[in-house]
Amino acid sequence: MTVLDWQELGCGVWKTVVGEQQDFTPLSWMSREPLFEALEQMQETTLPFAMSDIHLEAAGSSRILRLPLQEDEKLYGLGLHFMKMNHRGRTRYLRVNSDPKQDTGETHAPVPFLVTDRGYGVLVNTSRIVTVHCGSTVKLNETALERVKDRNNDRKSWKATPLSDYIEIVLPQEGAELYLIGGPGLMDAVRRYNLLCGGGTLPPKWGLGFWHRVPTLYTDKEVQEEAMEFRNRDFPCDVIGLEPGWHSKSYPVTYEWAKERFPEPKKTIDALAEAGFRVNLWEHPYVSPESKLYEPLEPLSGSYSVWGGLAPDYSLPEAQRLYQEQHLQEHVSLGVSGYKQDECDGSELTGNSWMFPSHTQFPSGHDGEQMRQMYGLMFQKMTDDLFRTQNRRTYGLVRASNAGASSMPYVLYSDLYDHKQFIRALCNSSFSGLLWTPEVRRASSAEDWVRRMQAVCLSPLAMLNAWGDGTKPWSYPEVEPIIRHYIKLRMRLIPYLYTTFAQYRFQGIPPFRAMPLVMDMADGFTVNETGRAINTTDGAYGKKTEKLWDDQFMIGDCLLVAPMFAGETTREVLLPKGGWFGLETGERYEGGQIIQVEPGLEQMPIFVKEGAILPTIPAHAHAQLPGEKVQLHLVHFGNKPGQALFYDDDGETFDYEKGDRCWAQLEVHGTGNSVDQGNEAFEGKLSEGLEALFSYNQVKWTFGASRLPEE
Secondary structure: OEEOOOEEEEOOEEEEEEEOOOOOOHHHHHOOOOOHHHHHHOOOOOOOOOHHHOEEEEEOOEEEEEEEOOOOOOEEEOOOOOOOOOOOOOEEEEOEOOOOOOOOOOEOOOOOEEEEOOOEEEEEEOOOOEEEEOOOOOOHHHOOHHHOOOOOOOOOOOOOOOOOOEEEEEEOOOEEEEEEEOOOOHHHHHHHHHHHOOOOOOOOHHHHOEEEEOOOOOOHHHHHHHHHHHHHOOOOOOEEEEOHHHEOOOOOEOOOEOOOOOOOHHHHHHHHHHOOOEEEEEEOOOEOOOOOOHHHHHHHEOOOOEOOEEOEOOOOHHHHHHHHHHHHHHOHHHOOOEEEEOOOOOEOOOOOOEOOOOOOEOOOOOEHHHHHHHHHHHHHHHHHHHHHHOOOOOOEEEOOOOOOOOOOOEEEOOOOOOHHHHHHHHHHHOOOOOOEOOOEOOOOOHHHHHHHHHHHOOOOOEEEEOOOOOOOOOOOHHHHHHHHHHHHHHHHOHHHHHHHHHHHHHHOOOOEEEHHHOOOOOOOOOOOOOOOOOOOOHHHHOOOOOOOOOOOEEEOOOEEEOOOOOOOOOEEEEEOOOEEEEOOOOOEEEOOEEEEEOOOOOOOOEEEEOOOEEEEOOOOOOOOOOOOOEEEEEEEEOOOOEEEEEEEOOOOOOHHHHOOOEEEEEEEEEOOOHHHHHHHHEEEEEOOOHHHOOOEEEEEEEEEEOOOOOO
8 A cells, every 4th residue: 555645736736646657648738737826816725634545556457546435425527427417336437438328437528537525636647548436346344344234124224335435546557647636615626627727718709609500411502591591580690510511521531622512612601701600610530541631641540440531640740730731721721710529539339339449559659548538639639729820719519528628619519319418417517627518409399499499508509400400490480489589698698608718717617517516515405314425326226316406507606507308397496595586587586495496488497696797798690790899788686786707808819818808897886775776776887997898889787687688
């Protein structure tokens, strides 16, 4: 048994190396400087145990990291997960996989960062697969005999997973870099992780608008006609996504335009830009023999093909250069705004498996296991670097990721399509420096369509993906006004969303937050009998289990979203302490309790904190263009004074990193009896004048609102 030597890097972050230092890891590939200044501004922290309580043990050829675990401790993080939020009692095998249909830990984005409600986290920085036993193992010599139950006669107290006193992490044989990240709270530990990874991403403003992906074999004429139908029908839209058919060949891909469908791609992109649309291109990593890139990339690729195409070794600078030069010349210089990075994860579905095998050899010396774990990160970093050379921000989609991705302008998505799992994934992503979109593709009914569209409009990337069946926002005419309303609500909230992402960028605070990040989940809100940690397998044996509230989330500091699902007419909502208003109903609720709501189909439950100041703008057809200025409408809720931070920059370039940005303080003060005088009882203040703001030419205030005013 070995006690590790931890060295403090910054306020509340410690590092050690087990075995040999590895040069191909998520953090080394991302090469982002930690935001030490922001770390130092956080409060001092201590760990909930002594560092000497963390042990390293040898077990055959493996090394096992053991961390102490309390009886009621909850375990979160470990990347993007669809089926559980609290991993307590589970074993997680963290391999990249595009088909995570079983609760094993395999997923699009397995991040070996575990965070607990005791207020600390541990990160294993490696390009290898990591297995984490989340209190699912008990050594023979540590087994408490009083916990051993007979299932025949003690069915109520018997547990499939015995209560464990340790987390065990199986480290790669060659070694790994370990980080210990303090709190003191759960949110503090997550923030420190994000700041260690370079902070969060700040998308361009257009990225926060509405996205629509057209069917795969559309021609340039069909793309433009569909885009203009959004304008003609009064549906906002900022991004048109082109699916595989824009390629001359796909599966494997050429990265070259299909001349029969897009004979003049620049003219098409320019025409769309003139109408306020950006263009996002679908692609994947496997290069067709018919691509001009094939010959120069062949000696720089792995020993196995995928769909007959190359799997390039993008850990090599020369391979990166070839990819970036081709993409700059053929796409970005024409005005393309970003990419959807598909198929960089691999599938293990029985009868439909694809991917290069783990024993693939790459010219760099890395093998297939490492490359599969890292491929999603590679494409995020290469394309972000490419747009940085043009001083243009991008925002896109990716189907695989890993640790260290918080600074990347990419949102995860999946070919799976369970709505409840999609919302749980959105919650889970907030623990691991990831973003997730519950994209909409189709629906089983008009009700299902509305509920999916409502939720996606209040997510990190609001997108309808019509690549397969050609659905449109107006595909269900009977609910078309509801869909239009929520897309426009999204557009109105862009200033609030943008400020929330700025907090992510500079302070590491997740923009979308699972409930354990914003409140103490042990504060009387559980529904189990004892209030203690419940074994996660209990539900399979008919026992009452803890409600995890993984079907609702916060956006920023002030908005709480509680999605509805098809077939539901009522739902419970957990409100943190304080006063809350229904954003669109105006009904007031006292927090610190579970409430029951019964919205009609035309509403999704959205709540705003009393005292909040919500920055909004008119819902235009698209986000503001560079240099365009609009009216800023600041809406204050309730009868309490409030304050909030507000952020602005040019919304397009990286000049904000050089200081071309504005943080303003919004304040509302009481000037009289708010109950009797209403709006006259308040006055508002914007600490920076209009001349300091990039996007606004006038400011309008509304005080004491109970609901969001109509436009």
